[in-house]
Amino acid sequence: MTIPESDILKASILIVDDQQSNVVLLEQMLISSGYSNIALTMKPQEVCALHRQHDFDLILLDLQMPRMDGFAVIDALKTNERDDYLPVLVITAQPGHKLRALQAGARDFISKPFDLLEIRTRIRNMLEVRLLYRNLANHSRELESRVLERTAELRESEARYRSLTELASDWYWEQDGDGAFTKVSGPVQEMLGLRVDVFPEAEPAEPQDGWNEIQRTALLTHIAGRTPFVGFLFERVNDDGSRQEFRVSGEPMFNEAADFIGYRGIGVEVFSRT
Numbered sequence: 001m002t003i004p005e006s007d008i009l010k011a012s013i014l015i016v017d018d019q020q021s022n023v024v025l026l027e028q029m030l031i032s033s034g035y036s037n038i039a040l041t042m043k044p045q046e047v048c049a050l051h052r053q054h055d056f057d058l059i060l061l062d063l064q065m066p067r068m069d070g071f072a073v074i075d076a077l078k079t080n081e082r083d084d085y086l087p088v089l090v091i092t093a094q095p096g097h098k099l100r101a102l103q104a105g106a107r108d109f110i111s112k113p114f115d116l117l118e119i120r121t122r123i124r125n126m127l128e129v130r131l132l133y134r135n136l137a138n139h140s141r142e143l144e145s146r147v148l149e150r151t152a153e154l155r156e157s158e159a160r161y162r163s164l165t166e167l168a169s170d171w172y173w174e175q176d177g178d179g180a181f182t183k184v185s186g187p188v189q190e191m192l193g194l195r196v197d198v199f200p201e202a203e204p205a206e207p208q209d210g211w212n213e214i215q216r217t218a219l220l221t222h223i224a225g226r227t228p229f230v231g232f233l234f235e236r237v238n239d240d241g242s243r244q245e246f247r248v249s250g251e252p253m254f255n256e257a258a259d260f261i262g263y264r265g266i267g268v269e270v271f272s273r274t
Contacts, residue, residue, distance in 0.1 A: 003128050003131045003132060003135075007131060008124060008127050008128060008131065009033075009034045009035055009036060010036060010037055011035070011037060011057035011058060011127045011130070011131065012037045012039070012054055012055070012056045012057050012058075013030060013035060013037065013038050013039070013056065013057065013058045013059075013060065013123075013127075014038075014039045014040075014041065014047070014050060014051070014054070014056045014058070014059045014060065015027060015030075015038065015039070015040050015041070015060045016041055016042075016044055016047055016059060016060065016061045016062060016065075016070075016073070017042065017060075017062040017065070017091065018042050018044070018062065018065040018066060019042075019062070020042065022062065022091075023040050023042060025114065026060060026119075027040060029116055029119060029120070030123070033120055033123075039054065039056070044065050044067070044068040044069070044070070044072070044073050045067070045068050047059065047061070047073050047076070047077065048073075048076045048077060048079070048080070051077060051080060052080060056087060057087055057127055057130050057131065057134075058087050058089060058123065058126060058127055058130060059077075059087055059088045059089065060089050060091060060110070060123075061073060061074070061088050061089065061090050061091065061106070062090075062091045062092075063090050063091065063092040063094070063097050063101060064092065064093070064094070070090055070091075070092075070101070071100070071101070071104055074086065074088055074090075074101070074104045074105050074106060075104070077105075078105060085130065085133050086105045086106065086107065087107065087126070087130050088105065088106040088107060089106065089107060089108050089109065089110060089122060089123065089126055090106045090108075090109045090110070091109070091110045091112060092109060092110075092111065092112065093111070093112035093113075095111075098111075107126055107129075108122050108125075108126050110122060147256075147257070147258050150254070150258055151254070151256050151258065154253070154254050170186060170267060170268045170269055171184075171185040171186020171187070171188070171266070171267050171268075172184075172185045172186065172264075172265070172266050172267075173185065173186060173188040173189075173250075173264065173265050173266075173267070174262060174263065174264045174265075175223070175262045175263040175264075176261065176262040177259075177260055177261050177262050179223075179263075182262070186267050187246070187267075188248070188265065188267060190211065191211055191216060191219065191234055191236075191246070191248070192216065192219065192220060192223075193211070193216060210236040210237040210238055210239070211234070211235075211236040212234065212235050212236065215232075215233065215234045215235065216234075218232075219232060219234065219248065222250070223250070223263055226252040226260055226263075227252070228250065228251035228252065229248070229249060229250055229251075230249045231247050231248075231249060232247065232248045232249065232250075233245060233246075233247060234246045234247075234248055235271075243271070244269060244271065245269070245270050245271035246267050246268065246269050246270065247267065247268055247270050248265055248266070248267040249265055249266050249267070250263055250264060250265025250266075251263070251264065251265070
């Protein structure tokens with residue numbers, strides 16, 4: 001995943017410094033580099049309120065300020081529960097403050113006196129990481145929302161099929177995630193060409209001849225592809241020449257994590273003629 005250059009240049013940046021000359025210098029440097037969304041303040045006590053309002057992608061924060069220094073601002077920013085990534089790039093002339101600032105939660109630092117090439121590089125790198133982090137967080141929320149939506153749909157579908165089974169079906173079947181039958185009431189195993197002897201209570205029997213092989217292949221394709229099907233027509237001709245038609249409906253099942261856990265279906269005999 002890459003961030004377009006245009007998105008980086010449109011990122012929101014807040015400059016915090018009690019020295020007007022530093023604020024002007026940093027602002028002009030950002031403008032000349034192509035950044036267009038820049039806010040300024042010389043009052044560190046305003047930073048938290050500004051960040052809650054604008055949700056900045058980057059805060060350039062001077063550490064040495066009267067009344068409220070940069071370390072106090074960092075501690076205050078940590079109370080913003082909406083943002084667990086602290087987008088702070090500190091500015092300091094004190095070598096000993098660099099490690100302390102990183103330990104406090106800042107992401108990077110800029111040394112005084114300013115090296116403009118260093119500033120541009122660190123700002124761009126940090127903004128790229130920040131926007132990547134935002135995109136991943138948004139993608140995670142979207143994926144979680146889709147899973148919850150899909151889970152709700154599956155629960156609704158399950159309830160609908162349960163109702164159909166109770167009210168309208170002649171027989172019912174379930175398979176687990178490996179394709180093994182866990183519940184069978186009706187001839188679905190014979191339709192698929194399987195021996196009906198996997199359940200202790202079932203009478204061992206060979207699959208009867210006469211099932212339509214084209215329909216059998218289509219039904220197997222549905223199940224292998226984990227696709228739902230409704231009113232699928234399946235027929236067979238018995239040894240005595242009589243003909244039967246069945247309508248089969250089935251759907252894949254998923255757990256709350258959207259993992260495939262098997263298949264279920266219902267069936268009804270719709271036609272029988274000797």
